[in-house]
Amino acid sequence: MSGNTRIDALLLLAVAALAVLPLALGLGDHKEEPFAGADAETETAITEIEPDYEPWFSPLYEPPSGEVESALFALQAALGAGVLAYYFGLRRGRRQGERRAGSLRETQPAALPEPLPGARSGAGPEEAGGTAESAGETGTRGA
Amino acid sequence: MVPVSQETGQGASTIHEVLERICPVMHIAEGFLPPAHAVTWGAASAPFIVHGVRRLTREVREHPGSTLLLGASGAFTFVLSALKLPSVTGSCSHPTGTGLGAILFRPPMMAVLGTITLLFQALLLAHGGLTTLGANAFSMAIAGPWAGYALYRLLRRSGAPLMAAVFSGAFAADLSTYCVTSAQLALAFPDPVSGFWGALGKFGSIFAFTQIPLAVSEGLLTVFVMRLLVQSSRGELTRLGVLVSGGRAGQRKASGSGAVA
Numbered sequence: 550m551s552g553n554t555r556i557d558a559l560l561l562l563a564v565a566a567l568a569v570l571p572l573a574l575g576l577g578d579h580k581e582e583p584f585a586g587a588d589a590e591t592e593t594a595i596t597e598i599e600p601d602y603e604p605w606f607s608p609l610y611e612p613p614s615g616e617v618e619s620a621l622f623a624l625q626a627a628l629g630a631g632v633l634a635y636y637f638g639l640r641r642g643r644r645q646g647e648r649r650a651g652s653l654r655e656t657q658p659a660a661l662p663e664p665l666p667g668a669r670s671g672a673g674p675e676e677a678g679g680t681a682e683s684a685g686e687t688g689t690r691g692a
Numbered sequence: 693m694v695p696v697s698q699e700t701g702q703g704a705s706t707i708h709e710v711l712e713r714i715c716p717v718m719h720i721a722e723g724f725l726p727p728a729h730a731v732t733w734g735a736a737s738a739p740f741i742v743h744g745v746r747r748l749t750r751e752v753r754e755h756p757g758s759t760l761l762l763g764a765s766g767a768f769t770f771v772l773s774a775l776k777l778p779s780v781t782g783s784c785s786h787p788t789g790t791g792l793g794a795i796l797f798r799p800p801m802m803a804v805l806g807t808i809t810l811l812f813q814a815l816l817l818a819h820g821g822l823t824t825l826g827a828n829a830f831s832m833a834i835a836g837p838w839a840g841y842a843l844y845r846l847l848r849r850s851g852a853p854l855m856a857a858v859f860s861g862a863f864a865a866d867l868s869t870y871c872v873t874s875a876q877l878a879l880a881f882p883d884p885v886s887g888f889w890g891a892l893g894k895f896g897s898i899f900a901f902t903q904i905p906l907a908v909s910e911g912l913l914t915v916f917v918m919r920l921l922v923q924s925s926r927g928e929l930t931r932l933g934v935l936v937s938g939g940r941a942g943q944r945k946a947s948g949s950g951a952v953a
Contacts, residue, residue, distance in 0.1 A: 553919075560916045564909045571778045571905075578782070602881075604723030608818035621817050622774045629770030633917075636764040640924035 719810065719828045720873065722821025729880045734826025737803075740834045744803035751797065758797075761921075761928055765793030766805040768917060773809055773832075777909060781902045787910035788869050791862030792917060794837035795844050796932055806833025831872035840865025854922075854934070855915050862914035866907035867900065874899045 612618035725733070752759050772789030779785055793802045807829045813819040820828045844861030848854070878891035886893075921929060929935040 606723035606823045611818040626774035629767040632767035
């Protein structure tokens with residue numbers, strides 16, 4: 550269980566390191582505008598490769614400022630993260646519900662056909678609490 | 693006829709800088725592919741997207757239970773393509789997040805989900821564009837997912853651990869998206885001296901540099917989400933053929949992610 554969490558933490562840590570290291574090491578210092586994603590500068594570039602090229606279409610809507618643009622990017626990330634969180638939350642809740650139902654039915658025999666092995670090994674603290682709680686419930690009921 | 697930019701004179705001394713400006717955040721900007729190219733790429737993408745829509749509706753009809761996981765795959769693409777991350781070259785780019793859905797639901801689904809993401813960014817963020825939607829969809833929603841899926845299948849078939857295959861698949865999906873983008877740019881703006889191949893060589897080598905660390909990040913994040921899925925959605929993953937059997941998956945997971953981490 551802790552091994553699992555440790556691997557997850559390591560994965561996220563590695564991603565964070567990959568993002569932070571270029572900043573921390575100042576890899577963008579040689580540039581006029583370090584770490585720009587600068588879509589606006591796009592035009593310059595093509596004009597330099599092909600001086601007579603002119604963009605023939607412009608965006609229907611353009612965020613009026615960098616702030617609005619980053620707000621919309623944040624919205625996009627938030628929408629995605631929200632759906633992902635909903636998915637995993639729902640799964641976890643369902644699994645707990647199933648487990649509780651299973652352990653209420655009898656003590657705990659054939660309940661939980663296959664989610665058990667993976668779920669057990671990967672269960673977070675809350676999950677462990679859930680099982681303990683339902684076990685307690687059956688206990689009192691039995692007594 | 694003054695071109696759009698006022699600062700044409702001072703910028704971009706090296707190809708490297710030029711390139712980062714053309715396509716600093718992966719997608720080709722609005723209006724920056726000549727009309728003939730835009731139409732051609734649109735025509736090339738259309739059948740894939742239509743096919744994807746068909747597969748998607750069939751999947752949802754036959755397995756209503758998988759709608760949620762489909763939504764989650766789309767959401768993953770949404771999150772990752774909103775994450776502009778700094779890279780070693782000193783500029784920012786973003787991952788694509790298409791590898792996960794391609795591995796779970798096969799690439800045709802991602803043709804749809806990826807295009808939806810691109811459309812959102814083109815309409816609301818002025819990032820990418822409607823005229824370049826076909827080209828961008830071809831690189832991010834079609835070529836990337838297929839490349840990632842192909843590598844994933846190849847590795848799985850040769851007995852690689854699940855998480856190692858997932859990492860490589862996501863990595864390949866990300867990187868090949870960029871490779872296709874540079875090919876598209878090289879076709880549209882060939883080098884005056886060395887032509888398409890010269891331009892492709894320059895574009896490709898420089899792009900790869902920025903994108904490799906991001907592709908690694910994408911691989912790691914995809915493994916992270918896949919690990920969560922293995923814990924939470926075992927049944928679904930088995931139905932989709934990602935997990936072969938309940939018992940061995942645990943071991944595979946452990947060894948695979950160990951190798952990755």
